[in-house]
Amino acid sequence: MSSELDIKNYFEYAKSLTLKAGEIFKCGFEGDKIVETKEYDWDLVTDYDKKIEDLLTKSLREKFPDHEFIGEETMADTKETPVLTDKPTWIIDPIDGTVNYINGNPNTCISVALAICKELVIGIIYNPIVSELYTAIKGQGAFLNDKPIKTTCNTELRKSIMEVELISLRSRVRDRDIRLGRLEAYFNITRGVRYLGSAAIGLAYVARGAVDCLQMDFLQSWDVAAGVLIVREAGGTVIATKEDEYNVMKPRTIAAANETLAMEIKQLIVDTDLKTMRKRLTKT
Ligand code: IPD
Ligand code: CA
Ligand code: CA
Ligand code: CA
Incomplete structure (x- = not known):
């Protein structure tokens, strides 16, 4: 020990x-x-x-x-x-x-x-x-x-600046519509969307309050491990996009100033993904 x-x-x-x-x-x-x-x-x-x-x-x-x-x-x-x-x-x-x-x-x-x-x-x-x-x-x-450093006190997505992942979709054929659907929702609801190009700095920005929240999928443990602890220690929350419990080895990450904001993003993802899946069905 x-x-x-x-x-x-x-x-x-x-x-x-x-x-x-x-x-x-x-x-x-x-x-x-x-x-x-x-x-x-x-x-x-x-x-x-x-x-x-x-x-x-x-x-x-x-x-x-x-x-x-x-x-x-x-x-x-x-x-x-x-x-x-x-x-x-x-x-x-x-x-x-x-x-x-x-x-x-x-x-x-x-x-x-x-x-x-x-x-x-x-x-x-x-x-x-x-x-x-x-x-x-x-x-x-x-x-x-x-x-x-401290996260912001913001509890509303409509008043938030949100860090997202805007990495190339060239090789992501299967889930392209899901990712674009979520982005559209973030653009429509938040005060603004940002992408720095470094997941670790994105999390550090949540921790220092430079953005209110972050949502990224398809990350690896090394992208997020340090940032997750820094966000938590700055008073923020980190939850999983889909699963009940956050797992640093399978990070689908929502990091936010607080639980209220994180849960709002999680619900938005559930609703938006559902809409996208329905659109898929009507196309086939
Ligand atoms: C990448 C960055 C990028 C994120 C990618 C990661 P790397 O890490 O964190 O912001 O969008 O998913 O793979 O390859 O530059 O260490
Ligand atoms: Ca990385
Ligand atoms: Ca790297
Ligand atoms: Ca790399």
Whole structure:
């Protein structure tokens, strides 16, 4: 069992390591990099994604040899399905918003989280380009550059700015209508829709109150783990789009300032998806 003091030590070490990794991040952002395409032509990876994940994983493993790791690029190499056990497990996205990173768009970051007994206990999101470090330890609040942050108090979707996922739909043939239907609903109801191009920064923005809420599906644990804890510690709620219980390993995420707003989004999704399914039936 890890004590509070152990968790504090894990946090301090991971924080200084993430800041160090930020120097490598900046070199790649400003300089030349090798860009490869993954499964789809909109899904890219650079040599810096790999360098940063290597540094974080190797250093954390050396320091904490009995800990486990779930990292985006390691998982991509081994093609294993990530499994979260009760052991302390670091969940790492070396660069979230890789497409932004390649384009020189500063909405990109490093995301590092620790789960113990499947509970998120540490979340660190670092955007070295704008020097923003978001941190949280379970039960101790959320911080941006060491200053406490809070979600908004907004309980109404019509008064909300909402972060969504607007990633390419080119390869998403089956659920295209569902995604477009939801977007239309968000456009019609909210005060405005935003897409930063980094799920982790999107969650950090919910935590600091820069947006009121976020809804994204098809995310991976490494996209959200740190951000989910930071939102919760900033006073917000994170729930699943469909399932009853939020599962960081299968994240269909609604993050919001509070439960009322989150439940309003969930109900809107249920109603909108139903309408889309009915339209499908009348077309066939
Ligand atoms: C992506 C970003 C993006 C989200 C995608 C993720 P990556 O992560 O978080 O905002 O829309 O679903 O895959 O590949 O840049 O680490
Ligand atoms: Ca990626
Ligand atoms: Ca990511
Ligand atoms: Ca990534």
